[in-house]
Amino acid sequence: MELNWYDEMEARIPKGEVRTRFAPSPTGYMHVGNLRTALYTWLIARHNGGKFILRIEDTDQSRLVEGAVDVIYRTLKDCGLDHDEGPDVGGPVGPYIQTERRGLYGKYAELLIEKGHAYRCFCEKCEDEGEAFEKKVDPCRSLSAEESAKAVSEGKPYVVRQRIPEDGVTVFRDEIFGEISVENKTLDDQVLIKRDGLPTYNFANVVDDHLMGITHVVRGSEYLSSSPKYNLLYEGFGWDIPKYVHCSPVMRDQHNKMSKRHGDPSYEDLIAQGYVTPAVVNYVALLGWSPGGEREIYSMPEMAEIFDIHGLSKSPAIFDIEKLRYFNAEYIRRMSAEEFAAVAEPYIRSAVKNPDIDSAAVAALLQQRTEVLSEIPEKLDFFDALPEYGTELFVHKKSKSDTESSLYVLEKMLPVFEALPVWDDESILGAMVSLAESEGVKNAKVMWPVRIAAAGKAVTPGGAVEICRILGRDETLRRMRIAVEKLK
DSSP states (O other): OOHHHHHHHHHHSOOSSOEEEEOOOOSSOOBHHHHHHHHHHHHHHHHTTOEEEEOBOOOOGGGOOTTHHHHHHHHHHHTTOOOSBBTTTBOTTOOOBGGGGHHHHHHHHHHHHHTTSEEEEOOGGGSSTTSOOOGGGOGGGGOOHHHHHHHHHTTOOOEEEEOOOSSSEEEEEETTTEEEEEEGGGSOOOEEEOTTSOBOHHHHHHHHHHHTTOOEEEEEGGGGGGHHHHHHHHHHHTOOOOEEEEEOOEESSSSOBOOGGGTOOBHHHHHHTTOOHHHHHHHHHTSSBOOSSSOOOOOHHHHHHHOOGGGBOSSOEEOOHHHHHHHHHHHHHHSOHHHHHHHHHHHHHHHOOOTTSOHHHHHHHHGGGOSSGGGTGGGOHHHHSOOOOOGGGGOBTTTTBOHHHHHHHHHHHHHHHHHOSSOSHHHHHHHHHHHHHHHTOOHHHHHHHHHHHHHSOSSOSSOHHHHHHHHOHHHHHHHHHHHHHHHO
């Protein structure tokens, strides 16, 4: 036994600080549950002034998806979940990619065998770690050290299995679910090292968490059933057990977990659908965590300051897209005009190709009227080209407009607009208000037909003044003349 090597590995482990890890498998997109796990893990570290570590768990080579690691990096960066250690930034306990740590898992498996808490299993049925297994009838469990070594020397393939006690109870504590007891006889001798020499997730994550000094393990509640086996591994090695934080699942409804197969959105899907990252992060944080009180909108530093794992719920969280829309609308309204113009511009330009149209001016019309960015283009189709419309749009009870009065207003406004020395909001508004006053009517009776003529739509972002100003004098006049001809 290479005690010096083990001692050196122990000496590398950071002590005296909270250390958390996000350890995704690069098997595809970042779903909402993944993002929430990463967020809670980051919040625990930041709240306690500790370290947040990124570890890539790629031992399941059959499920790897090309480009998935890039998705992980990009999502963490976009969401402000900066990591202190990881494959790209290094750290004192690297490597931070499991396949690059391959050489050490076998050594720790051998150590566990020496301690009597694991054994080599040569049975044919042990090929798949997920197969049903009865430890009581496994002949390999009772092999002597000599018999096991002889089988290895003969080249017989094997897996390494954990030796679970046949009797007794394993007790572990979770920070959310409290103390949980499990009878050892209900636990199977899980595979630790597969025939190809790679570790299973259940073994690698325990070894890595210890060697990286992880103090808090955040994961989904589906791993609660595996935690007794993890505890027995820690105890077998004589290692301290980290704090467990098992989060309840994120559900699409009362009965079904969110799933990409069923059309539920990933983080990248939500962004593509026009949700802004801070809103998504804020909403996801509250899927199962209550900060207390009525407040719902928090910045990342604010969440880090108040985050408490004891505010996490045991109950599943329901992902409500309408609630996310509310969060998104709130974040959009709270942006500065410049921030909103920047995020809205790609959506504006997808509908408004005319370079003479000021996208920032259009954005100013939209900010208070937008819940999801992807809805912007459909509101702007009239800027590039006047849509086909019927004269019935000029009939409006509230403004007391009809086709006759609208024709009168437009014919009156045309020469006034032509003569304006300056084409700005103040001048355009002043001209329409003056006409309304001279005719003894309310402003709306003038503004309604002008807006319909300019936009060709009953519902628009912004009113007559803003639309005319953005279109420009020449285009506004051209469209008003078209309306006059329609109304004659």
